[in-house]
Amino acid sequence: MYTLYGAIASPYSIKMRAILRYRRLPFVWKDGEETLAALANVRTPVIPVLQTPAGKFANDSTPLLYMLEDTHKDRSIVPPDPAMAFVAHxxxxxxxxxxxxxxxxxxxxxxxDQNVMSNWLAFDRMKSGGAEAIQAEASKFRDRQVGRMPLVGCTHANFALIEASTKAVLAALEEQVTKRFFLFGNRPSLAEFGILGQFSQLAVDPTPLAMIREEFPYTARWLAHAEDWSGVEGKDWDETPSDAALAILGVAEEVYAPFLAANAAAIKEGADTLSFSALGHSFSQPVFKYQAKCLADLRTRYAALTETNRARVECWIGTGWNKLLG
Ligand SMILES: N[C@@H](CCC(=O)N[C@@H](CS)C(=O)NCC(=O)O)C(=O)O
Known part of the structure; x- marks a missing residue:
C-alpha cells in the first residue's frame, strides 16, 4: 500500500491522487498535521509526499509519476509513442x-478568495480548536501567501496574461470534452492529470468557480470526473494529438515558450528579473531556478527523439519552440 500525504487545496496533491486512482494502485490518503509531519522525510518541503509500500519517501509529482511508470506496467499514463509522450509531457x-x-x-x-480559502486551508489542517482558532491561523497563512504573490509572478499587473492563457486552455477543453474525454487516446495521460491538478482548484475557489461554471460548464464537470478515472477501460493511444491537445500546445507555444526563454536568458545574464510579452500582455517576475531545470529536462527529452519523431513533434508544437529546444 502507498501513502499519499497531501491536501485537498493542493493542486499537485489532487493530480497525484487522481493518478493513483486511475492506475488502481492501493493507497491511503493523509492530510493535515500528518502531511506536515511527512515533510521531515523529504529534502524540499513541498507536498504531496508519497511513501512507497517499501517505506521510502519521495516528492515532486513529475518524478513521482515517472517512478510509478517504472514500477507498474498496467494502466500507464505515458503514451508509448515517443512523439506523443513528448507532447503529453x-x-x-x-x-x-x-x-x-x-x-x-x-x-x-x-x-x-483570500478570506474563504485561508479559512478553509486552516480548517483542512487543524480540523479542531473551533472557528476562532482556525480563523487566527487562517489570517497568518493568508498574509504569508499574499506576501509571496510577487515572487511567483502573481500580481495584478501580470494577471491579464495569466487569465487570458488560462481561458484559452479552458476554451480548448470546453470545445472537446462533450465529444471525447481524453487528449491522446481513449485513456488519460499525464497531460490530463497536470491540467486537473491546477484546474481542480479553480472549480472550488469562489471567483474562478463562478467564472468556470458560467463560461466553461462542461469543463467544470469534466474536472470532477477526472478526479477518479479508476473505471476507465480504454486501452488505445492515438497516433496524433486531439484538437484540444493541439490547441493547448498552441497556447503553450505563445506563452510558456517565451516565459522559459526569458527565464533562461535572465539566469544566464545574472539578472534577477525576467520579462516578456505574449497575447498582447506584458509579464515580469523574479527568475526561477526550478523552471530552468524544467527547460533542461524538455531539451533532453527532445534530443532523445529520432529525426522522424522530432519532425512530428515540431509540426504539433509550432515553430516558437524551435530555437529553445533544438
Ligand atoms: N513541483 C512540485 C511542486 C509541489 C508544490 O509546489 N506544492 C505546494 C503545495 S500545492 C507546496 O507544498 N508549497 C510549499 C509552500 O507553500 O511552502 C510538484 O510537482 O509536486
Whole structure:
C-alpha cells in the first residue's frame, strides 16, 4: 500500500491522487498535521509526499509519476509513442509551471478568495480548536501567501496574461470534452492529470468557480470526473494529438515558450528579473531556478527523439519552440 500525504487545496496533491486512482494502485490518503509531519522525510518541503509500500519517501509529482511508470506496467499514463509522450509531457509541464499561476492568482489576488480559502486551508489542517482558532491561523497563512504573490509572478499587473492563457486552455477543453474525454487516446495521460491538478482548484475557489461554471460548464464537470478515472477501460493511444491537445500546445507555444526563454536568458545574464510579452500582455517576475531545470529536462527529452519523431513533434508544437529546444 502507498501513502499519499497531501491536501485537498493542493493542486499537485489532487493530480497525484487522481493518478493513483486511475492506475488502481492501493493507497491511503493523509492530510493535515500528518502531511506536515511527512515533510521531515523529504529534502524540499513541498507536498504531496508519497511513501512507497517499501517505506521510502519521495516528492515532486513529475518524478513521482515517472517512478510509478517504472514500477507498474498496467494502466500507464505515458503514451508509448515517443512523439506523443513528448507532447503529453510538455502539456503536463506547462500545467505544473505556468497554469499554476492561475491557481495561485485566483486564490490570493481578491479579498473574497483570500478570506474563504485561508479559512478553509486552516480548517483542512487543524480540523479542531473551533472557528476562532482556525480563523487566527487562517489570517497568518493568508498574509504569508499574499506576501509571496510577487515572487511567483502573481500580481495584478501580470494577471491579464495569466487569465487570458488560462481561458484559452479552458476554451480548448470546453470545445472537446462533450465529444471525447481524453487528449491522446481513449485513456488519460499525464497531460490530463497536470491540467486537473491546477484546474481542480479553480472549480472550488469562489471567483474562478463562478467564472468556470458560467463560461466553461462542461469543463467544470469534466474536472470532477477526472478526479477518479479508476473505471476507465480504454486501452488505445492515438497516433496524433486531439484538437484540444493541439490547441493547448498552441497556447503553450505563445506563452510558456517565451516565459522559459526569458527565464533562461535572465539566469544566464545574472539578472534577477525576467520579462516578456505574449497575447498582447506584458509579464515580469523574479527568475526561477526550478523552471530552468524544467527547460533542461524538455531539451533532453527532445534530443532523445529520432529525426522522424522530432519532425512530428515540431509540426504539433509550432515553430516558437524551435530555437529553445533544438
Ligand atoms: N513541483 C512540485 C511542486 C509541489 C508544490 O509546489 N506544492 C505546494 C503545495 S500545492 C507546496 O507544498 N508549497 C510549499 C509552500 O507553500 O511552502 C510538484 O510537482 O509536486
Amino acid at each position: 510538455l502539456i503536463e509541464d506547462f500545467a505544473d509551471e505556468w497554469l499554476t499561476k492561475a491557481m495561485f492568482g485566483y486564490r490570493w489576488l481578491e479579498q473574497i
